[in-house]
Amino acid sequence: MSDRSYRSYQQPRVLLPLREHLRDTFWFAPTAGLVCTVALWLAADALDTEIVAYLRREQAYDELSYLASIAEDAKTIVTTISTAMMTFIGVVFSISLVAVQMASGQLTPRVVRIFVRSRISKLTLTVFLATFLFSLLVLTSYESETDPQRVHSVPLVQSVLTMAMLGLSLLLFIAYVTATLRLMQVGPVVDRITRESFQVLARQPAGEREAAALAPESAWIPYQGRAGVLRDVNVARLVRAARRHGVVLRLIPRIGDFVVPGTPVLAVHGEGQPPRGALRYTVSVGVERTLHQDIGFGLRQLSDIALRALSPAVNDPTTAVQCLDRMVQFLTAVVNRPLGAIQYRDSEGAVRLVQDVPGWTDLVDLALTEVRLFAPGNPQVSRRLIAAIDDLLLLAPEDRREPLLRHRTLLVHAVVRAAPEAAEREFALLPDRQGIG
Incomplete structure (x- = not known):
C-alpha cells in the first residue's frame, strides 16, 4: 500500500x-x-x-x-x-x-x-x-x-x-x-461534476497493484435494511471491528450497486466473526447514487448529459463534445493510477478491509461506450472521440491500451457502416480535439 x-x-x-x-x-x-x-x-x-x-x-x-x-x-x-x-x-x-x-x-x-x-x-x-x-x-x-x-x-x-x-x-x-x-449552462455544470469527481478521487487511496493474500472465506454477512443504492461505507468503523476480532472484511458490492435485504454485503476472511452490533451503521444505502465515495458516478452523469444531447429531440453534439472533454480529463488523471481493490490497514499495518472499486477497463467503458454508439451519425462527436482515444493511447501503459484500441476499432467500423461515401468516412474519422474545429 x-x-x-x-x-x-x-x-x-x-x-x-x-x-x-x-x-x-x-x-x-x-x-x-x-x-x-x-x-x-x-x-x-x-x-x-x-x-x-x-x-x-x-x-x-x-x-x-x-x-x-x-x-x-x-x-x-x-x-x-x-x-x-x-x-x-x-x-x-x-x-x-x-x-x-x-x-x-x-x-x-x-x-x-x-x-x-x-x-x-x-x-x-x-x-x-x-x-x-x-x-x-x-x-x-x-x-x-x-x-x-x-x-x-x-x-x-x-x-x-x-x-x-x-x-x-x-x-x-x-x-x-x-x-x-x-x-x-452546460459548461459550469460539467465543470462542477468534474471537480467533484476529482475530489472523490483525491479522498480515495490508490488501489493495490498486487493484492495481499487473504485467509479463506469463513462466512458472509447479509444486508439488513431497506433496499437501495450503496452510497458509502464507514471505513474506520469496519476496520476497528475487523481488528478487534482478528479477521479481514471484504465488501462484496461496489459503491453504487443496488442491494436488497438478505444479499451478502460483507465477506469474512479468517476465524471468528464480528457481531451484528459491531457492524451497525457501517454501510449507507439511499435511493440514488452520490459522489461521496463513488468514483464512477461523475462519468455516469457526464455520459448521461452527452447521451441526452445526442438524442434526436435535442441534437446538440457540441454539448456531447464538452462532456467528452471532461471525461478525457478524468481518464487522463487515472491512466497511470493503481486501480482495483483498495486495502485498508489498521494501526499495525495489517489488512483489515478490502473494497473493490472500478478498474481501468470499467471506467473506459463507462465513459466511451454509450457515446460511441451515437457517434457515427455525428462527425463532430466521432472526430472528438477519435482524438480522445489517440491522446489516451499516448499516455496509457501497455497493459491498459486494450480497451482503448477496442473502442477505436468499434468506432471505425460503426462509422464505415454509417457513411458509405469514402470522403465522408475520412472526414468523420479525422481526429480533432474540437470535434469540427
Missing part, C-alpha cells in the same frame, strides 16, 4: 460521511440557521435591556427619549421587512425551482443534486428565513408607549441587526441568481 493511502486511514475523518449526508439534504442548514437566529435574538435582547438599564441608572432621560424615537422609526422598517420577506422568499425560490426543472430536462435529472448541495442556495435560504424570523422576534420587543419614564427596553441593537441581515439578504440574492443562471 502506498504511503499516502496508509496515512489516509491513520487519521480517518469520522464525521465526513455524516457531513456528506447532511450536504445532500436541504433542511439541515435552514434549521440550524433558525436555531442560531433565536440565540442571536436572545443575546441582542439582553444587550438592549442592559443599555436601557444603564441609562436609567445614570438618569439619562434625554438619551432614553432619543433612543425611543429612533426605535419607533426602526419599528416601521422592521415591520416592512417582516411583511415583505416571506413573499420575497416565495417568489425567488419559485423562479429558481422552475430554472432547475428546465436544467434537469435539458441536461439530466441528476443535475438537481448539484442544486441541493449548492452552498450558496442553502446559505441564501437560511439567511432569508433568519431575517424573517428575526424581524418577527424584534417586533415583540417594542414597547407600545414611547414615554421614556415607562421604557423597559429599546430594541436598538436588534433593529440594527435586522437591517444588517436585510443588507446581507440582498447581496446573497445577487449571488444566488448568478449561481442559478450558471446552473442552466
Whole structure:
C-alpha cells in the first residue's frame, strides 16, 4: 500500500460521511440557521435591556427619549421587512425551482443534486428565513408607549441587526441568481461534476497493484435494511471491528450497486466473526447514487448529459463534445493510477478491509461506450472521440491500451457502416480535439 493511502486511514475523518449526508439534504442548514437566529435574538435582547438599564441608572432621560424615537422609526422598517420577506422568499425560490426543472430536462435529472448541495442556495435560504424570523422576534420587543419614564427596553441593537441581515439578504440574492443562471449552462455544470469527481478521487487511496493474500472465506454477512443504492461505507468503523476480532472484511458490492435485504454485503476472511452490533451503521444505502465515495458516478452523469444531447429531440453534439472533454480529463488523471481493490490497514499495518472499486477497463467503458454508439451519425462527436482515444493511447501503459484500441476499432467500423461515401468516412474519422474545429 502506498504511503499516502496508509496515512489516509491513520487519521480517518469520522464525521465526513455524516457531513456528506447532511450536504445532500436541504433542511439541515435552514434549521440550524433558525436555531442560531433565536440565540442571536436572545443575546441582542439582553444587550438592549442592559443599555436601557444603564441609562436609567445614570438618569439619562434625554438619551432614553432619543433612543425611543429612533426605535419607533426602526419599528416601521422592521415591520416592512417582516411583511415583505416571506413573499420575497416565495417568489425567488419559485423562479429558481422552475430554472432547475428546465436544467434537469435539458441536461439530466441528476443535475438537481448539484442544486441541493449548492452552498450558496442553502446559505441564501437560511439567511432569508433568519431575517424573517428575526424581524418577527424584534417586533415583540417594542414597547407600545414611547414615554421614556415607562421604557423597559429599546430594541436598538436588534433593529440594527435586522437591517444588517436585510443588507446581507440582498447581496446573497445577487449571488444566488448568478449561481442559478450558471446552473442552466452546460459548461459550469460539467465543470462542477468534474471537480467533484476529482475530489472523490483525491479522498480515495490508490488501489493495490498486487493484492495481499487473504485467509479463506469463513462466512458472509447479509444486508439488513431497506433496499437501495450503496452510497458509502464507514471505513474506520469496519476496520476497528475487523481488528478487534482478528479477521479481514471484504465488501462484496461496489459503491453504487443496488442491494436488497438478505444479499451478502460483507465477506469474512479468517476465524471468528464480528457481531451484528459491531457492524451497525457501517454501510449507507439511499435511493440514488452520490459522489461521496463513488468514483464512477461523475462519468455516469457526464455520459448521461452527452447521451441526452445526442438524442434526436435535442441534437446538440457540441454539448456531447464538452462532456467528452471532461471525461478525457478524468481518464487522463487515472491512466497511470493503481486501480482495483483498495486495502485498508489498521494501526499495525495489517489488512483489515478490502473494497473493490472500478478498474481501468470499467471506467473506459463507462465513459466511451454509450457515446460511441451515437457517434457515427455525428462527425463532430466521432472526430472528438477519435482524438480522445489517440491522446489516451499516448499516455496509457501497455497493459491498459486494450480497451482503448477496442473502442477505436468499434468506432471505425460503426462509422464505415454509417457513411458509405469514402470522403465522408475520412472526414468523420479525422481526429480533432474540437470535434469540427
